[in-house]
Amino acid sequence: MVSAVVPTPSRVESLAKSGIQAIPKEYVRPQEELNGMGNIFEEEKKGGPQVPTIDLKQIDSEDNEIRERCHQELKKAAMEWGVMHLVNHGISDELIGRVKVAGGTFFDLPVEEKEKYANDQTSGNVQGYGSKLANSASGQLEWEDYFFHCVFPEDKHDLAIWPKTPTDYIPATSEYAKQIRNLATKILAVLSIGLGLEEGRLEKEVGGMEDLLLQMKINYYPKCPQPELALGVEAHTDVSALTFILHNMVPGLQLFYEGKWVTAKCVPNSIIMHIGDTLEILSNGKYKSILHRGVVNKEKVRISWAIFCEPPKDKIILKPLPETVTEADPPRFPPRTFAQHMAHKLFKKDDHDAAADHKVYKKDDQDSATEQKVFKKDDQDSAGKQKAAKKDEQDANAEHKVSEKDNQDIAAEESK
Ligand SMILES: O=C(O)CCC(=O)C(=O)O
Numbered sequence: 075m076v077s078a079v080v081p082t083p084s085r086v087e088s089l090a091k092s093g094i095q096a097i098p099k100e101y102v103r104p105q106e107e108l109n110g111m112g113n114i115f116e117e118e119k120k121g122g123p124q125v126p127t128i129d130l131k132q133i134d135s136e137d138n139e140i141r142e143r144c145h146q147e148l149k150k151a152a153m154e155w156g157v158m159h160l161v162n163h164g165i166s167d168e169l170i171g172r173v174k175v176a177g178g179t180f181f182d183l184p185v186e187e188k189e190k191y192a193n194d195q196t197s198g199n200v201q202g203y204g205s206k207l208a209n210s211a212s213g214q215l216e217w218e219d220y221f222f223h224c225v226f227p228e229d230k231h232d233l234a235i236w237p238k239t240p241t242d243y244i245p246a247t248s249e250y251a252k253q254i255r256n257l258a259t260k261i262l263a264v265l266s267i268g269l270g271l272e273e274g275r276l277e278k279e280v281g282g283m284e285d286l287l288l289q290m291k292i293n294y295y296p297k298c299p300q301p302e303l304a305l306g307v308e309a310h311t312d313v314s315a316l317t318f319i320l321h322n323m324v325p326g327l328q329l330f331y332e333g334k335w336v337t338a339k340c341v342p343n344s345i346i347m348h349i350g351d352t353l354e355i356l357s358n359g360k361y362k363s364i365l366h367r368g369v370v371n372k373e374k375v376r377i378s379w380a381i382f383c384e385p386p387k388d389k390i391i392l393k394p395l396p397e398t399v400t401e402a403d404p405p406r407f408p409p410r411t412f413a414q415h416m417a418h419k420l421f422k423k424d425d426h427d428a429a430a431d432h433k434v435y436k437k438d439d440q441d442s443a444t445e446q447k448v449f450k451k452d453d454q455d456s457a458g459k460q461k462a463a464k465k466d467e468q469d470a471n472a473e474h475k476v477s478e479k480d481n482q483d484i485a486a487e488e489s490k
């Protein structure tokens with residue numbers, strides 16, 4: 075008798091729908107990444123420190139005092155948390171509803187239909203429908219599929235690769251991207267003023283209207299039979315300047331704040347905004363890029379729509395702006411282009427993974443002793459802040475995030 079060849083599903087959605095009770099070992103994360111994870115619905119109800127909610131209604135108020143109060147709150151949240159729920163952000167619920175329906179309808183298509191949009195990471199084509207590559211036997215996978223594409227500026231986006239179904243996908247998503255771009259300008263102005271800079275400064279430093287690139291990643295997290303063993307998105311900081319996130323009101327986002335994982339509550343009509351590494355660098359660490367991860371569950375599919383606002387890869391050298399540096403507070407980050415910054419994070423990947431990926435990585439900052447003294451930001455941040463667990467290069471491009479985690483740090487921190 076000829077034994078049937080069972081195709082290995084390459085999409086997490088297919089795996090989830092196959093009825094398996096136990097997840098394949100590639101999706102089982104090491105114990106130190108899972109400590110204190112809990113059931114996400116229970117976690118969402120917990121008290122303790124909460125991601126701040128910032129009301130932007132008065133961001134442009136004519137009244138100096140009222141406007142100032144709004145600006146101060148935004149600045150404080152960017153400095154203390156580096157992540158916040160934005161409300162009264164000026165983007166209509168109707169448009170946001172359309173974006174969610176469009177993305178949701180696309181992901182409701184059969185996997186075979188979505189495969190027509192599959193990206194090809196091996197040839198460097200990261201745009202389209204994808205999942206993290208199973209690049210080695212020990213490679214860790216994430217419990218999600220995604221759709222990734224550039225959404226702004228218009229001369230850099232390629233509508234040919236955007237979903238054609240549903241028909242509202244393109245109009246809704248491009249209009250949303252345009253409005254997010256304008257919101258980014260306003261936020262960057264407030265954050266510039268918050269550093270004592272002229273209001274257009276950060277906008278210019280990240281590339282302005284022409285060069286700041288907006289990339290959308292729709293994260294689709296299927297139901298997971300063993301959510302306590304998996305991660306939808308592993309712990310990382312975003313490399314972007316700013317990231318704006320919508321979701322389908324299913325909890326899943328966790329932030330590593332003061333040594334503990336805090337679950338973001340689902341705030342109606344809000345947009346979650348992250349400060350990414352780019353602004354952390356430009357502000358010499360005054361604005362924080364917070365470590366975060368995506369947790370999955372058994373009961374509900376979770377979808378999130380992240381727009382990463384990123385400086386051009388090679389055109390701009392990112393380094394602390396002179397105005398943010400003093401003798402007492404020297405530069406915490408060495409000058410690097412955005413591409414170099416991403417590569418540097420990848421270099422910090424541990425040797426074991428590096429071998430598995432058939433790439434040569436240097437150990438964390440061993441390249442320069444001087445650099446370690448002046449620029450070792452991870453130490454300054456907090457002993458508890460987790461570092462290093464990495465993505466392969468294509469994945470990092472596709473997901474515009476690079477994970478950071480030091481297993482011992484996590485174990486030490488979370489066993490407290
Ligand atoms: O799904 C989320 O809420 C967060 C996803 C995320 O962190 C990312 O795509 O970089």
Ligand SMILES: [Fe+2]
Nearest residue numbers: 311312366475
């Ligand atoms: Fe992220």
